[in-house]
Amino acid sequence: MESIEWHIKTHDDRDKGTLFYTVFFSVFALLLLFSLWQKNFLFGVFVILAGGIVLFLSSQASPSFTFKIDTKGIHILESDTLYPFSQLNHFDVHEFDDEHAELLFVLQGKLHPTLRIRIYEHQREAITSLLETHIPKKEIELSLLDSLSRIIGI
Numbered sequence: 001m002e003s004i005e006w007h008i009k010t011h012d013d014r015d016k017g018t019l020f021y022t023v024f025f026s027v028f029a030l031l032l033l034f035s036l037w038q039k040n041f042l043f044g045v046f047v048i049l050a051g052g053i054v055l056f057l058s059s060q061a062s063p064s065f066t067f068k069i070d071t072k073g074i075h076i077l078e079s080d081t082l083y084p085f086s087q088l089n090h091f092d093v094h095e096f097d098d099e100h101a102e103l104l105f106v107l108q109g110k111l112h113p114t115l116r117i118r119i120y121e122h123q124r125e126a127i128t129s130l131l132e133t134h135i136p137k138k139e140i141e142l143s144l145l146d147s148l149s150r151i152i153g154i
Contacts, residue, residue, distance in 0.1 A: 003070035004127055008100075008118050009062045016058055024054065067117055069130055074105070074117070083107070083115065085134040092140040093119075093128055103127070104140045114140065 028051045035044035068075040073084035089106040096102045101124045105115040119127055128137070 002130060003068055004123065004130060005066065005068040006120060006123060007064060007066045008120065009064045010118065011062045013062050020058075024051075067119075069127060071134075073134075074115075088115075088135050090136045090138040090140075091131055092137060093124060094140075094142065095121075103131075106140060114143075116146075 028047065031047045032044055035041065035047055066077040068077060073082050073086075073088070075082050083105070087108050089108055089112070091103060091105045094102045094104060096118060099121055100118050101121050103115075103117045103119055105117070107113050107115060131137070
């Protein structure tokens, strides 16, 4: 029984520089002024709550997960989650950066959600060949949201 296991962060931790905070507080202030100008205080409360959540989440370190692929499927060990191969339509591998690639799995279901898992570039061939024995590999185009999340770094 062949299996591959790796431990990786969900995304890279990037230092938020002065540009991030300058843009954030400028947009925050403009939205708050807009809510006051429109006399829409509920929108103002929403802007304050959303701003607090963004600041809180941007200060958090990215979580790390341990993944395992074996003959049963894809395991996320921290949450004891198993995605059996019978629930996966197909997969694709995209380059992420010099050290990482990204596995994309299309799950079965009405909405066909996509599961994204980062892998190390040096494990790419082994993981791809193991997956190809269980599910087909088909090209999956990155969505606009995927592209934006890569630019932002989340």
